Amino acid sequence: MTDDGLLPVADPMQQAATLADALPYLRRYAGDTIVVKYGGHAMGNAELAKGFGSDIGLLKLVGINPIVVHGGGPQINKMLERLQVRSHFVDGLRVTDESAIDIIEMVLCGSVNKQVAGLINRAGALAVGISGKDGGLIKARKLVRKVKDPASGTEQILDLGFVGEPDRVDPQVLYALSGSGLIPVIAPIAAGYAGETYNVNADTIAGAVAGAVHATRLLMLTDVPGVLDRNGKLIPELTAAEARKGIESGMISEGMIPKVETCLKAVREGAKAAVIVDGRVPHACLLELFTEAGSGTMIRRDGSID
Numbered sequence: 001m002t003d004d005g006l007l008p009v010a011d012p013m014q015q016a017a018t019l020a021d022a023l024p025y026l027r028r029y030a031g032d033t034i035v036v037k038y039g040g041h042a043m044g045n046a047e048l049a050k051g052f053g054s055d056i057g058l059l060k061l062v063g064i065n066p067i068v069v070h071g072g073g074p075q076i077n078k079m080l081e082r083l084q085v086r087s088h089f090v091d092g093l094r095v096t097d098e099s100a101i102d103i104i105e106m107v108l109c110g111s112v113n114k115q116v117a118g119l120i121n122r123a124g125a126l127a128v129g130i131s132g133k134d135g136g137l138i139k140a141r142k143l144v145r146k147v148k149d150p151a152s153g154t155e156q157i158l159d160l161g162f163v164g165e166p167d168r169v170d171p172q173v174l175y176a177l178s179g180s181g182l183i184p185v186i187a188p189i190a191a192g193y194a195g196e197t198y199n200v201n202a203d204t205i206a207g208a209v210a211g212a213v214h215a216t217r218l219l220m221l222t223d224v225p226g227v228l229d230r231n232g233k234l235i236p237e238l239t240a241a242e243a244r245k246g247i248e249s250g251m252i253s254e255g256m257i258p259k260v261e262t263c264l265k266a267v268r269e270g271a272k273a274a275v276i277v278d279g280r281v282p283h284a285c286l287l288e289l290f291t292e293a294g295s296g297t298m299i300r301r302d303g304s305i306d
């Protein structure tokens, strides 16, 4: 840092030119809402995490309204292990019993949520950590997972315990925070109608929130460059119809299926576009928003051109 708090610049002309290049993009997104799902590698790496905090702060500073939804699967694993509580996953969802739900809420809302808000606060912006329970943001219902028994062909219902899915999203609390110059940071925990607590997959929450606030972009940070074709080449853009075809054909598989389905749901429910972005790349959010090429795979509403 220099005495006046600015970063030393190797080539000031280059930096000025770069800032000027960003101007059309700043205009394009001014006043818009961008929902960012933060997780994966970007969260576990101190340098990337610091960059993420300042990128989110920068978005707010230039008149964009970022909303962050964070995960925390690895952090939950660590704490459950420490407390010797077993957990296992079905289709990427953690089966959550009564002894696990309290610990999960403690880790996500108490620890991870404050860490993520802290990253943004340390960058000089003002973030407020909440969960889906706060301000009536998300009402969840128990997730019903049906599986077909391959032997008999009959359908069975799997009990995943306190795993929920968003039923109703009321974004008033998000508008109140964003409108007061604050950045909401949401932990993926929600209340049921009888006051029970549900553990909800963070991608799912991000998609539901992006749809409810009609976000201009949902950015899903992950550990791959985006959706890859069968030759391992990045697909920069998919229409909703193409994405559905990719799942049907098996080109999109495993953990990428729920991610793409979340994007499809978000654009169906009101988001303009969703982008699967490589969170391992420094400043991935800025690269996606402020460059022509972008950085991942964009999934648009059918018929949408921007």
Ligand SMILES: Nc1ncnc2c1ncn2[C@@H]1O[C@H](COP(=O)(O)OP(=O)(O)O)[C@@H](O)[C@H]1O
Pocket (backbone or CB within 6 Å): 039, 040, 221, 222, 223, 224, 226, 227, 228, 229, 251, 252, 253, 254, 255, 256, 257, 259
């Ligand atoms: N077409 C595809 N393009 C990219 N990744 C794919 C594709 N099909 C399956 N995958 C798998 O999906 C994974 C991403 O999902 P996941 O690991 O659940 O992400 P995260 O941990 O960030 O939520 C990739 O690591 C890859 O193994």
Ligand SMILES: CC(=O)N[C@@H](CCC(=O)OP(=O)(O)O)C(=O)O
Pocket (backbone or CB within 6 Å): 039, 040, 070, 071, 072, 073, 074, 076, 092, 093, 094, 095, 104, 163, 164, 188, 199, 200, 201, 202, 203
């Ligand atoms: C139901 C369910 O599986 N909930 C997740 C919530 C956290 C999450 O989604 O974190 P990532 O984004 O890091 O995976 C869990 O318990 O791990």
